[in-house]
Amino acid sequence: MQQIAPVEEVEAVASHTSRFQPARVLQTVFREDSFFLILSVFIGIFSGLAVVCFRYAIDWCQLYLLGSGAEPSHSRLLLAPALTGILIAIIVIHFFPASRGSGVNQTKAALYIYNGFIPLKTAVGKFICSALAIGSGQSLGPEDPSLQIGASLASALGRKLHLSRERMRLIAPVGAAAGLAAAFNAPISAVLFVIEEVIGRWTAGILGSVVLSAVSSVVVMRWFLGSESMFRIPPVELKSPSELIAYSILGIIGGLASVVFASGIQELRPRFRRMSPWTQYLQPAVAGLVIGVIAMLGAPQVMGAGYVYIDQAMHGQFTWQFLAILALLKIVATLVSFVSGTPGGMFAPTLFIGAMLGAAVGGVEHMLYPHLSSSPGTFALVGMGVLFAGFLRVPMTSVFMVLEVSGNYTIIVPVMIANTFAYVISRGLMPTPIFDVLSRQDGMELPSMEEQREESILRVEDAMQPPSDPILNPEDSVEKAERLAEQTSRHVLLVRLRPSGWSTVGIEELKKLVAEGKGTQPIESVLTGDPVPSLHPDLPLDTALRYVDRWPVVPVVNRADLSEVEGLITERDVLERYRDFGGE
Amino acid sequence: MTTESRRLDLPPYLRREPVTLALLTGAAVVFFLAVSALSGIHDAQRESLAQRWAGRGVADLKLQHYEPAVVDFRTALLYARDSSAYQLSLAQALMGLHRNDEAEAYLLNLWEREPENGLVSLELARIAASKGQTDRALRYYHNAIYATWTGSQDEARHQARLELINYLLRIDAKPQADAELIDLAASFGRNSQENLLLGQLFLRAGDNRRALGAFQDALKRHRHNPTALAGAGTAAYQLALYPDAQRYLEKAHAADPGNSEVSAELKMAQAVLRWDPFRPQVPQAERNRMALDAFAAVGKRLKSCLSNPQVQPLQQSWSKLKPQMNEGLLRRQPDLVDTAMNLAFQIEKQTANTCGPQSDTDRALLLISNLHEEN
Numbered sequence: 004m005q006q007i008a009p010v011e012e013v014e015a016v017a018s019h020t021s022r023f024q025p026a027r028v029l030q031t032v033f034r035e036d037s038f039f040l041i042l043s044v045f046i047g048i049f050s051g052l053a054v055v056c057f058r059y060a061i062d063w064c065q066l067y068l069l070g071s072g073a074e075p076s077h078s079r080l081l082l083a084p085a086l087t088g089i090l091i092a093i094i095v096i097h098f099f100p101a102s103r104g105s106g107v108n109q110t111k112a113a114l115y116i117y118n119g120f121i122p123l124k125t126a127v128g129k130f131i132c133s134a135l136a137i138g139s140g141q142s143l144g145p146e147d148p149s150l151q152i153g154a155s156l157a158s159a160l161g162r163k164l165h166l167s168r169e170r171m172r173l174i175a176p177v178g179a180a181a182g183l184a185a186a187f188n189a190p191i192s193a194v195l196f197v198i199e200e201v202i203g204r205w206t207a208g209i210l211g212s213v214v215l216s217a218v219s220s221v222v223v224m225r226w227f228l229g230s231e232s233m234f235r236i237p238p239v240e241l242k243s244p245s246e247l248i249a250y251s252i253l254g255i256i257g258g259l260a261s262v263v264f265a266s267g268i269q270e271l272r273p274r275f276r277r278m279s280p281w282t283q284y285l286q287p288a289v290a291g292l293v294i295g296v297i298a299m300l301g302a303p304q305v306m307g308a309g310y311v312y313i314d315q316a317m318h319g320q321f322t323w324q325f326l327a328i329l330a331l332l333k334i335v336a337t338l339v340s341f342v343s344g345t346p347g348g349m350f351a352p353t354l355f356i357g358a359m360l361g362a363a364v365g366g367v368e369h370m371l372y373p374h375l376s377s378s379p380g381t382f383a384l385v386g387m388g389v390l391f392a393g394f395l396r397v398p399m400t401s402v403f404m405v406l407e408v409s410g411n412y413t414i415i416v417p418v419m420i421a422n423t424f425a426y427v428i429s430r431g432l433m434p435t436p437i438f439d440v441l442s443r444q445d446g447m448e449l450p451s452m453e454e455q456r457e458e459s460i461l462r463v464e465d466a467m468q469p470p471s472d473p474i475l476n477p478e479d480s481v482e483k484a485e486r487l488a489e490q491t492s493r494h495v496l497l498v499r500l501r502p503s504g505w506s507t508v509g510i511e512e513l514k515k516l517v518a519e520g521k522g523t524q525p526i527e528s529v530l531t532g533d534p535v536p537s538l539h540p541d542l543p544l545d546t547a548l549r550y551v552d553r554w555p556v557v558p559v560v561n562r563a564d565l566s567e568v569e570g571l572i573t574e575r576d577v578l579e580r581y582r583d584f585g586g587e
Numbered sequence: 588m589t590t591e592s593r594r595l596d597l598p599p600y601l602r603r604e605p606v607t608l609a610l611l612t613g614a615a616v617v618f619f620l621a622v623s624a625l626s627g628i629h630d631a632q633r634e635s636l637a638q639r640w641a642g643r644g645v646a647d648l649k650l651q652h653y654e655p656a657v658v659d660f661r662t663a664l665l666y667a668r669d670s671s672a673y674q675l676s677l678a679q680a681l682m683g684l685h686r687n688d689e690a691e692a693y694l695l696n697l698w699e700r701e702p703e704n705g706l707v708s709l710e711l712a713r714i715a716a717s718k719g720q721t722d723r724a725l726r727y728y729h730n731a732i733y734a735t736w737t738g739s740q741d742e743a744r745h746q747a748r749l750e751l752i753n754y755l756l757r758i759d760a761k762p763q764a765d766a767e768l769i770d771l772a773a774s775f776g777r778n779s780q781e782n783l784l785l786g787q788l789f790l791r792a793g794d795n796r797r798a799l800g801a802f803q804d805a806l807k808r809h810r811h812n813p814t815a816l817a818g819a820g821t822a823a824y825q826l827a828l829y830p831d832a833q834r835y836l837e838k839a840h841a842a843d844p845g846n847s848e849v850s851a852e853l854k855m856a857q858a859v860l861r862w863d864p865f866r867p868q869v870p871q872a873e874r875n876r877m878a879l880d881a882f883a884a885v886g887k888r889l890k891s892c893l894s895n896p897q898v899q900p901l902q903q904s905w906s907k908l909k910p911q912m913n914e915g916l917l918r919r920q921p922d923l924v925d926t927a928m929n930l931a932f933q934i935e936k937q938t939a940n941t942c943g944p945q946s947d948t949d950r951a952l953l954l955i956s957n958l959h960e961e962n
Contacts, residue, residue: 038604045611052615052622059629071636073662164607223619227626231669235696311665318692380692 036208039170043177043212046160047219050153050181054220055227057130057152057186061145064138065307073311080140080298084291084306087139091132091345092284099128102346106151108442110179111201111449119158119171126155132346136287140306142294142336144351146186153182153220173209176201177216184217185224187350188233192404193217199397200438203452232408234314237380239411249368250417253361253382254389254424260360261393261429264334264353265437271342273444286343294336304329305336308351313387316362317380323366330359349437353394354387361386381417384409388418393425396436396453401426463547464540466580467559467570474568475508477501477527484526485513495555497535498526503565505535505558540569547577637667644676653683671697671704678710687714705734709747716754724754745775749784756791765792772797779808779815786818790825798822813842817849824852827958829863832856858951864924865959875917878924882912884948885934892942901934932956 068083069075075083095102101109102125113121133148157178161171176197184193194210194217202209241247275286297305304312316326337352365382384405391401405418430453435443442449472491475484475498488496488510498506508530516522516529536550537560550557551574561567644659660677667673674693681690691714697707712727728751736743748771755764768788775781786801802819805812820835836853839846860866864877886909889902908930917923935953939945945953 041608042611045615048615049618052618055622056625059625062629062633066632066636071640071662071666073658073665227622229669235692237692238695318689320686320689 039166039173039208040211040215042160042164042174043215044219046153046157046174046178047181047184047216047221048223049156049160050149050178050216051185051220051223053126053130053152053156054149054182054185055224057134057145057149058228060130060134061138064134065140066138068135068139069306074303075298077299080303080306081292081295084140084295085288086291087135088141088287088289088291088343088345089284091135092287094135095128095132095287095344095346096283099124099132101125102128102132103344104445105438105441106147106154106179106348107200107438108445108447108449109151110154110175111438111442112447113154113158113175114172114201115449116447118168119161119166119173119175121151121155121158121175123155123159126152126159129155129346133348136340136345136347137307139291140294140298141287141291141340141345141347142305142307142309142333142352143340143345143347143349144308144354145348146183146350147348148346149182149186150179150348151182153178153180153185153216157181157216173202173212176209177212180213181216181220185220187404188221188224188228188230189404189407190214190217190221191407192400195400195403196397199400200395200452203450203455232410233310234317234408236384236409236411237317237378239378239381239384239409239414241381241413241417246368247417247420249364249382250385250421251424253364253386254421255428256364257357257360257386257389257421258393258425258428258432260330260334260356261390261425262432264338264356264390264394265429265433265440267334267338268341268437269433269435269440269444271338272441275342275344276444283344287340287345290339290343290345293339297332297336302329302332305333309333309355310351313355313358313383316358317383319362319366319379321362323363323370323379326359326363326366330356330363333359350395353390356394357386357388357390358383359386361389381414385414385417385421389421389425392422393429394437396426396429396438398422398426461544461580461584462540463538463542463544463559463572464570465584466544466547466576467540467572468576470558470568470571472496472571474499475526477525479526480523481513481516481526481529482522484508485510485517485522488513493556497556497558497568497571498530499566500527500534505537506530506532507535507554507556508532509555537565538572544577544580547572551577633666637663637665637670637673640666641670641673641676644673644680648676648680648683651683653680656680657684671701671707675706675710682710682714687717690714702730703735705731705736705743705747708734709750712751712754721758725751728754741774745771749788752788752792756788761792765789765794765797768792768794768797772801779805779812782808783812783814783818786815786822790818790822795822795825799826799828811838811842813839813846816842817846820849820856821852824856827954829856829859829954829958833860854947855951855954858947859954859958862948862951863955863958864928865955871918871921872914874924875914878917878927879912879914881931881948881952882908882927884946884952885931888938888942888946888949889934892938895938895941897941898934898937901930901937904930905934932959 064087068087069079101122106129109121109125113119129148129151133143133145137143137145154175155178157174158171160178161174166174179201180193180197183196184190187193194213197213198205198210202213278286294306312329315321316329321329333352333356337349337356340347341349362379362383364386365379368382369379387408388401388405391404392398395401401422402415402418406412406415436451436453439449439451439453472493473487473496475487475496477498477500484496494511495507495509498508500506508526516524521529535554535557537558538547538550539562540559541562547557551572555573557572558568559570559572561569640659640663644656644663647653647656647659657677657680660673660680663673664670664677674697678690678693678697681687681693691711694707694711694714697704698711701707708727708730712724712731715721715724715727728747731747732744732751748767752764752767752771755761755767768785772785775785782801782805786798786805789795789798789801799819799822802815802822805815806819809815816835816839820832820839823829823835824832833853833856836849836856839849840853843849862877862881863869864874864881869877882905886905889898889905892898893902908927911920911923912927931952932955935945935949935956938949939953
């Protein structure tokens with residue numbers, strides 16, 4: 004005891020002074036929300052490392068399946084994707100059935116259905132099968148699998164650490180952002196994509212975690228793979244405002260191409276899935292054969308992710324006719340690859356198609372107006388954003404993706420114009436976004452971020468009634484208040500408080516006060532209830548629900564002049580408005 | 588209270604999370620090391636592939652097989668995307684195929700990364716020059732001249748400046764070319780070959796005095812060098828130093844009789860000296876004879892050009908002077924030589940552009956006229 008006493012003394016002193024208190028510091032650091040931020044960094048690191056391994060795996064598959072040359076032999080072009088397709092089918096069907104489908108939707112499903120659960124096995128399957136598929140030349144990209152690998156790793160980590168259900172739900176999108184950021188080498192676009200398409204809402208906690216994971220994964224990826232962007236960006240410029248017409252045309256063409264591409268998936272995917280089970284073994288092989296034939300006939304550019312060829316298109320290395328053909332062939336190749344159930348993503352093919360279409364439109368413009376047009380690289384860059392906006396239906400991400408990849412803000416106007424055209428056309432012709440189409444085909448009804456964005460919400464102003472009843476001043480007598488109350492239809496009157504605030508008084512209460520002989524007293528002196536909160540006309544009607552059951556009437560006041568009552572709202576008003584809205 | 592009991596007072600997460608964090612850090616380090624090892628294997632393999640394909644590309648480029656060289660370097664760049672050397676070689680192969688736009692894209696990318704790279708700037712200058720983009724070409728040439736070069740910096744810079752000078756001469760920007768040549772001459776001309784080159788370029792730039800100096804420097808090292816003699820002769824001829832020109836050109840002609848340019852200039856220099864009555868130390872009788880011959884020659888020139896109304900007054904002046912043009916009168920009135928020669932010069936100038944091809948005598952008289960006008 005004698006040895007312990009001094010320690011107790013020190014502790015006692017420490018707890019009453021401002022000296023360093025390790026326990027308190029630890030409490031701050033390891034509060035669950037702070038710890039989740041730290042965990043996000045680790046998720047980013049692990050995802051970044053996994054994506055680097057994934058990229059190596061794709062490279063090795065490509066090297067051993069298609070050879071080291073830039074122009075593989077015809078036999079390899081035909082056999083590699085077809086035979087690898089059979090192998091992929093066997094692996095997927097027998098070992099990793101969940102590795103098919105969209106990683107974005109599986110992450111959303113984890114968030115909204117499975118409490119953040121994504122089996123690690125899915126990531127393993129996605130890794131192996133996607134590497135084989137992309138490496139053998141299937142027209143798919145590594146971004147979606149990377150996203151899912153990140154989400155899956157994060158989910159596994161969250162399970163191991165027994166995070167709360169709320170954190171578990173968020174952890175998959177955090178991993179997804181890390182995976183996508185590493186795959187794209189574009190942290191801003193990855194963060195925006197996950198917020199825009201997966202989570203659908205902005206809060207400081209979510210944003211902090213997503214940003215931390217994305218940034219740390221990109222740092223890791225750049226450590227191993229270098230910091231260069233995916234493409235060598237040519238000098239980009241907008242030479243003349245009249246060029247915006249060409250960019251608008253690009254937006255229209257891109258929007259139409261997006262609809263064709265998405266409609267193809269919408270139509271063909273269910274048909275392929277309905278075919279006899281034994282055909283599932285052959286579908287990836289047939290897709291590979293089709294792509295091999297396209298490559299053999301002179302368009303090997305459609306194979307794999309195709310970043311090298313996007314780069315070449317940006318630097319004017321193809322004629323506009325060939326670029327247009329490549330865009331068309333890539334749509335065909337990606338359609339057959341994706342609907343055959345071969346694991347892999349559609350981000351890279353989307354960028355490819357957009358770049359080719361953009362460069363083709365740029366080429367045509369250059370042919371018609373050589374002095375007006377900027378480089379085809381500018382059009383290719385804008386084209387990538389156009390397809391992103393039109394096909395994936397992520398308008399914000401599409402703009403920032405182009406800016407981040409190009410590192411140039413001078414093309415923001417063309418990007419915004421072209422993307423808007425593509426988005427509006429795509430949305431007009433095909434109301435359901437591709438991710439929602441895929442999830443419904445998979446039998447899930449995941450929340451549609453686009454529908455949520457576009458959903459019209461009811462506001463307080465939609466339910467409030469005009470302030471027709473008199474409003475009592477605090478100095479008014481109880482008798483006067485009673486007289487006024489008799490003239491109105493309501494059982495309650497609103498009282499303006501000094502210097503600010505509101506209260507209510509009921510008719511029965513007023514009558515009782517008059518009967519008690521308190522009729523001459525100012526109304527302010529007899530108020531007993533809590534002050535009434537006020538609302539503003541633009542607030543969502545949901546907000547009013549929190550108050551209208553406690554107070555019989557709630558004032559709706561002007562934001563610029565809090566003493567000006569714009570209307571009154573009661574529980575009945577709110578419920579009636581909701582009932583009418585449901586009928587609409 | 589024991590230390591153990593105090594530790595247990597911490598909330599459960601404070602006992603768990605630090606351990607978790609330590610474990611995560613450990614796992615990250617292990618994973619990182621494993622990926623580093625994998626990365627080493629991957630990078631080594633890619634480097635080897637890149638070198639193999641680049642080796643083929645270099646061989647193809649040497650043989651000027653540009654098409655396969657492009658494929659080789661493109662493949663090499665698949666495995667070493669950031670390699671400046673491969674990108675530069677690919678750009679050169681593309682330039683060999685006259686696919687300058689593609690080459691320029693690679694070079695611009697390289698230039699942004701390595702603005703100090705002389706070869707990249709030089710290639711960009713060549714492309715700009717081939718596209719007629721003079722301002723860009725000049726900017727890149729100057730970048731190349733002041734850039735960093737591997738190997739001999741001075742030699743590379745001299746070559747870049749020489750290329751710029753040739754480009755300027757091609758586009759007829761002689762003053763700029765001359766300025767560049769003066770800069771070049773400050774550190775060039777260390778041997779007769781360089782002196783010869785300088786002299787020839789100064790000649791093309793119209794800076795005959797410096798050209799003559801450069802050729803004379805070359806002759807100091809090799810006094811019988813026919814190229815230097817011819818160059819010095821031409822420079823002296825252009826400077827109207829006809830005695831020097833004759834001296835150099837005679838030696839050059841003796842060394843290389845087949846050089847028609849030298850022969851023509853020599854012939855003209857000799858004609859000037861033969862026809863010029865105002866040369867110092869020419870005896871009076873000789874001067875009179877020269878004046879008579881010149882007067883007769885311009886008379887012939889006038890006869891061939893009588894249809895031209897502009898020469899009518901000159902014809903009248905010639906006819907009026909003709910009776911006085913004899914040796915006796917010239918001996919008595921030496922001023923007549925000046926009068927006759929002035930008229931001859933006027934006639935040659937007037938008829939030079941309007942009366943068809945000149946004879947050697949006419950050209951010589953015109954040169955003499957220019958010579959004495961300058962003096």
